[in-house]
Amino acid sequence: xxxxxLVGAGYWGPxxxxxxxxxxxxxxxxxxxxxxxxxxxxxxxxxxxxxxxxFADLLASDAEAIVIATPxxxxxxxxxxxxxxxxxxxVEKPLAHTAELARELVQIAASQNLTLFTGHxxxxxxxxxxxxxxxxxxxxxxxxxxxxxxxxxxxxxxxVDVVWDLAVHDxxxxxxxxxxxxxxxxxxxRACVQKDKRDVAFLWLEYPSGVVASIEVSWLSPQKLRxxxxxxSNRTVVYDDMDPAEKxxxxxxxxNFIQPQTFGEFQxxxxxxxxxxxxxxxxxxxxxxxxxxxxxxxxxxxxxxSGDFGVKVVEVLELVDRTKIGMxxxxxxxxx
Ligand SMILES: NC(=O)c1ccc[n+]([C@@H]2O[C@H](COP(=O)([O-])OP(=O)(O)OC[C@H]3O[C@@H](n4cnc5c(N)ncnc54)[C@H](O)[C@@H]3O)[C@@H](O)[C@H]2O)c1
Numbered sequence: 001x002x003x004x005x006l007v008g009a010g011y012w013g014p015x016x017x018x019x020x021x022x023x024x025x026x027x028x029x030x031x032x033x034x035x036x037x038x039x040x041x042x043x044x045x046x047x048x049x050x051x052x053x054x055f056a057d058l059l060a061s062d063a064e065a066i067v068i069a070t071p072x073x074x075x076x077x078x079x080x081x082x083x084x085x086x087x088x089x090x091v092e093k094p095l096a097h098t099a100e101l102a103r104e105l106v107q108i109a110a111s112q113n114l115t116l117f118t119g120h121x122x123x124x125x126x127x128x129x130x131x132x133x134x135x136x137x138x139x140x141x142x143x144x145x146x147x148x149x150x151x152x153x154x155x156x157x158x159x160v161d162v163v164w165d166l167a168v169h170d171x172x173x174x175x176x177x178x179x180x181x182x183x184x185x186x187x188x189x190r191a192c193v194q195k196d197k198r199d200v201a202f203l204w205l206e207y208p209s210g211v212v213a214s215i216e217v218s219w220l221s222p223q224k225l226r227x228x229x230x231x232x233s234n235r236t237v238v239y240d241d242m243d244p245a246e247k248x249x250x251x252x253x254x255x256n257f258i259q260p261q262t263f264g265e266f267q268x269x270x271x272x273x274x275x276x277x278x279x280x281x282x283x284x285x286x287x288x289x290x291x292x293x294x295x296x297x298x299x300x301x302x303x304x305x306s307g308d309f310g311v312k313v314v315e316v317l318e319l320v321d322r323t324k325i326g327m328x329x330x331x332x333x334x335x336x
Contacts, residue, residue: 005030008069009042019287032058059085076101088297092119095310106307115297118310120172124288127247140232146213151221161197166217186323246277
């Protein structure tokens with residue numbers, strides 16, 4: 001079994017540690033964190049792990065694959081060092097803080113014949129997979145537009161704004177569903193609390209197929225929303241990740257345009273059909289994701305969220321950053 005190690009045991013790393021420990025597909029052998037308290041927390045929970053405070057020492061160990069869950073600004077450097085040390089690499093989203101550096105990681109992985117995987121967890125989530133099946137089956141007709149909302153209170157990040165923290169999920173979901181990258185994009189947002197870091201933003205994207213999408217992200221909403229609407233010419237899907245029972249609902253409802261028979265005639269007919277909520281499995285996305293990583297590095301298969309996939313997501317983040325509209329910072333709302 002492949003020996004895997006975790007670097008970064010802050011907020012998100014312990015979730016990865018749990019599934020790496022749970023999986024029968026890999027041998028979770030070591031954890032590394034430069035913060036002694038965070039390292040201690042993970043070692044206390046999994047006492048058989050070897051612990052490292054230095055990444056260089058971890059790289060010198062017998063771990064064959066490294067899972068990186070450190071802040072985004074560190075992804076490139078740690079992933080590059082791990083690949084050059086001959087380790088397969090899983091990097092939490094987004095792959096790197098620039099597309100150029102992300103592309104370099106892909107090249108290094110290819111030249112070393114190693115697997116580079118990007119941790120876009122939602123792509124391994126059963127409702128997201130179900131919506132992809134519905135789109136690909138043609139049951140929705142032509143996809144017309146997609147709107148996504150991902151808002152809640154905090155967790156404010158130190159090194160990135162809300163777009164690079166939350167919208168990255170939605171951008172990856174759109175890439176997976178549509179299989180294409182946007183040709184146009186813009187973002188409109190505001191930094192209300194921290195200086196120069198947008199905590200609320202609205203993104204608009206236009207795809208080569210004609211699909212338009214909007215993404216709303218916020219760290220300021222008292223209510224947690226994870227709601228997506230995929231409107232098709234035949235049916236419309238509403239995917240609500242906060243709904244415990246019916247996360248995906250398919251509506252046979254819409255509007256048909258009736259070709260006018262006489263001059264001046266204008267008619268629309270409303271279709272008010274059934275709603276059905278397909279069965280969605282309960283598999284855990286994070287466990288699916290780790291096991292897909294292990295499967296790919298053992299078989300040489302290209303991961304669904306490969307390094308290339310990760311590059312495309314960072315390219316979209318850069319696209320919407322290039323066309324940033326709005327106030328960079330509102331001092332009146334900063335805490336005194
Ligand atoms: N897939 C998801 O749904 C999801 C959710 C949350 C966060 N994330 C991602 O997880 C990553 C980590 O986010 P977080 O919120 O846990 O950050 P965090 O700051 O809470 O934790 C990062 C940890 O990495 C350690 N660290 C930093 N540099 C290090 C180094 N050079 N060597 C060893 N340890 C080092 C820190 O001490 C800290 O314990 C980010 O990339 C974030 O985007 C993914």
